[in-house]
Amino acid sequence: MKKIVVLVPFIFVIVSVLGQQVPPNYRFVKTWRxxxxxxxVDSIPVDTMHLNFQISNPIDRFSIANSYNGNLGSPIQSKLYFDRPANNDFIFSNAYYPYLMNIDHATFYxxxxxxxxxxxxxxGxxxxxxxxxxxxxxxxxNKRLNxxxxxxxxxxxxxxxxxxxxxxxxSLFGSYQGKHYTATGLVAINNLSNFENGGVADSTDITSPKGKATKDIPTRILGFSNYKQSQLYYNQQYSIGIERPVRVNEDSVRLxxxxxxxxAHTLKFDDLRKRYYEPQLVGAPFYNNSYFKQTNDTSALSTLTNTFSVSMEEEFNKWLQFGLKAFIENEVQSYTFNTDTLVNHMSKTSTKVGGILSKQRGQLFKYNVLGEVSFLGYKAGNFKLEGNIGGFFxxxxxxVSLVASGFVRSDKPSYFLQNYQSNHFRWNQSLASIYRTQMGGTFAIPTRSxxxxxxxxxxxxYIYFNGQAVPKQFSGNIQVLSANxxxxxxxxxxxxxxxxxxxxxxxxxILPLPDFALYHNLYYHDVFFHVLSIQLGASVRYHTSYYAPSYMPATGQFYNxxxxKIGNYPVVxxxxxxxxxxxxFFWEYYHVNQKFANDAYFSMPNYPIDPAMTKIGISWNFYD
Incomplete structure (x- = not known):
């Protein structure tokens, strides 16, 4: 509280100094991803939102319900199936997805x-x-190079x-928008380190508090995880076109x-590395096996991808009103996992071809259909057919916006799901391709929110991690239905x-999910003196009780x-x-109901979320 009392006046002094008006014509910022x-390119608004600045952290923005280790930056998995990203070939990346800077999360200006x-x-x-x-x-x-x-x-x-x-x-990023030549580039690095405690040793320290400070509650293990990701991305495109006359007014025409x-050519190189270390050997009951006297496991995957494409642009085709694209992609992957003095190394390559049929002009009717098949190498036999169709009416x-989408795809399992060796876990198995079919649609009325x-x-x-925290393939079918x-x-x-x-x-x-997840946010918003926007409110997150997956520190995987049961507890x-x-600027009192309703506020078994605490944040924009 002392820090807040000192900081708040200081913040408002800064606000009064930095809040100087900049002429609107000098504040032009275009952003896309x-x-x-x-x-x-998908245009997005500049991140200068007036409302809900308090939910700008990666956990709250990822999903309205999440499994995580209770701390910002810790491994995380959404409890909503359709909010989960596609599985990465490097299975250790999945738990860090919301925190990573890469081409999926980069913004260009x-x-x-x-x-x-x-x-x-x-x-805190x-x-x-x-x-x-x-x-x-x-x-x-200049006007082309950023x-x-x-x-x-x-x-x-x-x-x-x-x-x-x-x-x-x-990251370092840049883009060039020329008449014939365009380019987009990104170099990004990520280094995430976190201690692994295996959760609290006795859950009654949370459900029936014994007066201990949270930092003094015993935990089950002492481990350490380090995840690194480096990415180089470069896309270049060259177009051949015509000059078309466009009438500006009655007296002039421009070309x-x-x-x-x-x-087009896209080059992408990813270097992914995961290390798990325990300074002292941890055995039963936490782990079933320990093959060496020391736990110092590392895994790595490097992927070099080259994609070449040629397309006929929709803007020129005035008879059929669609665009066509054909592409070929080559991927070279190198896998490594080390256990003490044991080193395993494997390189694989695969090639696929595909095409896209699309119509993106106009508001009434748009569509995009992609088909691709891997015909050579490790992933031969993989295929995907996906598309979406819709528009505004x-x-x-x-x-009204009405969009339908769907896909059919077959994917070979990750190499690490089939082959892995570490101090506590080893598996070597042959798994069949995963076949997925998805259909969905969105009906929206923006003016009615x-x-x-x-x-x-x-x-x-479907492949999942079973009760022994090892991958297992379910031989049947699983259906998942969601309404959001x-x-x-x-x-x-x-x-x-x-x-x-x-x-x-x-x-x-096999695939546990909470039946319902809820988010409600009630607030008062007004603008004072024509310049000061104030939002005062309260929010609640809740999901029904279910057998939530737990987390295995040694492999960084969520397992059944x-x-x-976890859930049936609101966070206000x-x-x-x-x-x-x-x-x-925002001020937030997080988990306020913990002060008067001590209960099982767990994210996963043995992993409680943070108790009640104060959070504050401030953000400045500079246009000069």
């Missing part, structure tokens, strides 16, 4: 003046704080013993360049945001268990957000 291996952002968040009890500082700088050398850099640092001690996390990620054919006085997404997926030969409803209500200055998710798994012992937060010109 890359959505696939062909560098398809085009600015009139240099643009930078400094963001700082902190929270005395001497157990979590700190996160982020920095962004980007500028244009470059920039990002830094993101997390240091979170954690409320419980042997739980601290340290994370650093950084616009229209691309006809586009040639008028329904009375409202604009309404959205409903319904999806169903059938999984054949979002509806906001506005009454004067008050807003109630609602997100309700229903899930049904046909094999709950049927002993302890109260907060205040302020936005003044170029500065944002």
């Amino acid at each position: 890359i959505t696939d291996q062909f560098a398809t 085009n600015t009139k003046t240099p643009y930078s952002n400094l963001d700082y968040k902190t929270g 009890t005395t001497y157990r704080s979590e700190d996160n500082i982020k920095f962004l700088f980007t500028a244009n050398a 470059f920039g850099t990002t830094l993101d640092y997390v240091y979170a001690i954690g409320e419980y013993g042997n739980q601290s996390v340290k994370r650093f990620s950084g 616009d360049y229209v691309p006809v054919t586009r040639f 008028k329904l009375w006085n409202d604009s 309404f959205s409903l997404n319904v999806a169903v997926e059938n999984l054949s030969r 409803l979002k509806q906001d209500f506005h009454v004067g200055k008050f807003t109630l945001e609602n997100n309700v998710v229903y899930q049904l798994s046909s094999q709950k012992d 268990q049927s002993t302890v 937060n109260v907060y205040a957000n302020f936005h003044l010109k170029r500065t944002r």
Whole structure:
């Protein structure tokens, strides 16, 4: 509290100084992201949101319900099936996905003046704080060439013993938008280190508090995980086109360049490494096996991907009104896992071809269909057919969005799911390809703050980690149904945001999911003196009880268990957000209900979430 009392006046002094008005014509910032291996652009708004700044941390933004180790930066898995990213060939990456800087999470810019952002968040009890500082700088050398850099640092001690996390990620990025030649590049590094405590030794220290400080509650093990990811990405495109006359007014005509054919090449190199270390050998009852006297396991995967494509642009084809793309992709992978003095190394290559048929112009009717098949190498036989179709329609006085999507795909399991050796776990098995079929659709009325997404997926030969925390393949079929409803209500200055998710798994012992997950956010919002935006509110997250997967530190995997149910416990937060010109600030009291309702506030078996604490954050934007 002393830190808050000192910091709040200081923050408002800074706000008054930095909140100087910049002429709007100098604050132009265009932002976009890359959505696939062909560098398809998806425009996004600049991250200067006035509302809900308090949920900008990676855990809250990932999903409304998550399994994690209780600390910012720790391994995480969404409890919502359709929020989970596609499995990585390097299975140890899956638990760190929301924290990584790579091409999937990179933002690219085009600015009139240099643009930078400094963001700082902190929270926690005395001497157990979590700190996160982020920095962004980007500028244009000219109207076509942009470059920039990002830094993101997390240091979170954690409320419980042997739980601290340290994370650093950084990137250099750039883009060039020429008449014929365009390019997008990214170099990113990630280094995440976290202690592994195996959860609290006695869950009654949480359910029936004995007066211990959280840091003094015994934990089950002392381990250490380190995950590193480096990525080099470069996409270049060259177009051949024509000059088409466009009438500006009655007296003048200008020539616009229209691309006809586009040639593209994407180079991507990923180097992924995971290490698990225990300073003292941990045996039963936590582990079933220990093959060596020391635990110092490392695994690595490097992947070099080259994709070449040629496309006929939709803008030129005025008769058939669609775009065509054909591509070929080659992938070379090198696998390594070390156990004490044992080193295993394997290299594999695969090649696939595919094509895309698309129509993205107009609002009424859009579609995109992709088909690809691996015909050579390790992944020969893999195939994917996916597509989406939809657009905007008028329904009375409202604009309605209706989109349908789906895919059929077959994928060979990761090499690490079939072959792995470490001090505590070893497996060598032949697994069949996983076959998935998914269909879904979204019906939305943006003007009514309404959205409903319904999806169903059938999984054949699904691979999961069983009660012994080793991979196992289910020989039958699993169906997953999900309905995700979002509806906001506005009454004067008050807003109630609602997100309700229903899930049904046909094999709950193989693929356990909570039936319902809820997020509600009630707040008051107003603007004072025409410049100061204030949001005061409270939010709650909740999901029904189920046999939530547990977590295995030695492999970094979430595995099934049927002993302890997790859930049926709300987490309530109260907060205040302020936005003044170029500065944002929030104050939040997290998990406020823990103060008067001590209960089983666990994220997973033996892994409690943080107790009640204060969190604050501030963000500055600079347009010069």
